[in-house]
Amino acid sequence: MTLQPTKKIWFDGAFVPWEEANVHVLTHALHYGYAIFEGIRANSTPKGPAIFRLREHIKRLMNGTKVYRMKMPFTEDELVQGCLELVKVNGLNDCYIRPIVFSSYGEMGVNPLKNKISGAIAAWEWGAYLGNEGMEKGIRCTISSWSRIDPRTMPPHAKCSANYANSILAKMDALSAGFDEAILLTTNGLVAEGSGENIFRIKDGVLSTPTKSAGVLEGITRDSVIQIAKDNGIPFKEEDFIREDVFAADELFLCGTAANVTPIREVDNRMIGNGTFPITRKIQDAYMNAIHGKTAKYEPWLSYASAPAIYNTASEKV
Numbered sequence: 001m002t003l004q005p006t007k008k009i010w011f012d013g014a015f016v017p018w019e020e021a022n023v024h025v026l027t028h029a030l031h032y033g034y035a036i037f038e039g040i041r042a043n044s045t046p047k048g049p050a051i052f053r054l055r056e057h058i059k060r061l062m063n064g065t066k067v068y069r070m071k072m073p074f075t076e077d078e079l080v081q082g083c084l085e086l087v088k089v090n091g092l093n094d095c096y097i098r099p100i101v102f103s104s105y106g107e108m109g110v111n112p113l114k115n116k117i118s119g120a121i122a123a124w125e126w127g128a129y130l131g132n133e134g135m136e137k138g139i140r141c142t143i144s145s146w147s148r149i150d151p152r153t154m155p156p157h158a159k160c161s162a163n164y165a166n167s168i169l170a171k172m173d174a175l176s177a178g179f180d181e182a183i184l185l186t187t188n189g190l191v192a193e194g195s196g197e198n199i200f201r202i203k204d205g206v207l208s209t210p211t212k213s214a215g216v217l218e219g220i221t222r223d224s225v226i227q228i229a230k231d232n233g234i235p236f237k238e239e240d241f242i243r244e245d246v247f248a249a250d251e252l253f254l255c256g257t258a259a260n261v262t263p264i265r266e267v268d269n270r271m272i273g274n275g276t277f278p279i280t281r282k283i284q285d286a287y288m289n290a291i292h293g294k295t296a297k298y299e300p301w302l303s304y305a306s307a308p309a310i311y312n313t314a315s316e317k318v
């Protein structure tokens, strides 16, 4: 799906036309991957577009900048405000929002600390990440021969651009082998996650997902799914598991901001369970209702882009 330009991009605190939000080829981050980004969605609701768990996304970005000693010229509130205004300025409804902070042009060399940190937030319409058919019928995955980055190599909980070299390798190989998505194991053989999604497993009525120690990104959708499972009386535990547990699962699904909740119908040419996914479907429906403002309980997860930004400071845990 080719990127469809929208009107404006927030760039270092100002709104500039889409086509003018450019950087130099010697931008430090382009060479060394010193950038922290976020992926957020705004969704249509009966009260207008609402950004899902905005504050938590920006907090995760801020945590990442701390891990990477990034000298942030923006506050958490400025970025929250920037996202809300961006959706409004562009007149968007359902859209994907991409904040990124990165080492800009200045000096070359590995040390990024001498260069200014720039920030941008763009938004565009982005449909189902793993396809509408994938959301409906489930996708086909493969276990990647690439391991998920080890916590001793790179901090896996920081959403650093450099981490995505790992995801890119796994994704390309999965696609070229005819699959829709890759599932990565840790270097110790534990199941970690998809190239851009967390993974959940259902066995004998119990929902589980790998622990944070498996080096997964601490997904905000993951957290929302756990909350939804609890609210719907679905037994849940955080639990590490291995490759054969994937094959033996009754149901499997991936989840993330871009992917929402996408069932997995096959892994390495083995059908998962009996090919149906009733519990996944229940969670998927509840999640879609939550993000579209149809469930009063999850209202605190929504920040309305059409309201004055001052009213959107809370995106508390439900």
Ligand code: PPE
Pocket (backbone or CB within 6 Å): 038, 039, 040, 167, 193, 194, 195, 196, 197, 198, 216, 217, 218, 219, 220, 221, 222, 255, 256, 257, 258, 259
């Ligand atoms: N793991 C990885 C590696 C990951 O990139 C994501 C998000 C998740 C888990 C789920 O996190 P969360 O969105 O907070 O539930 N992946 C983003 C990037 C996708 C892209 O291709 O770009 C996303 O879904 O926005």
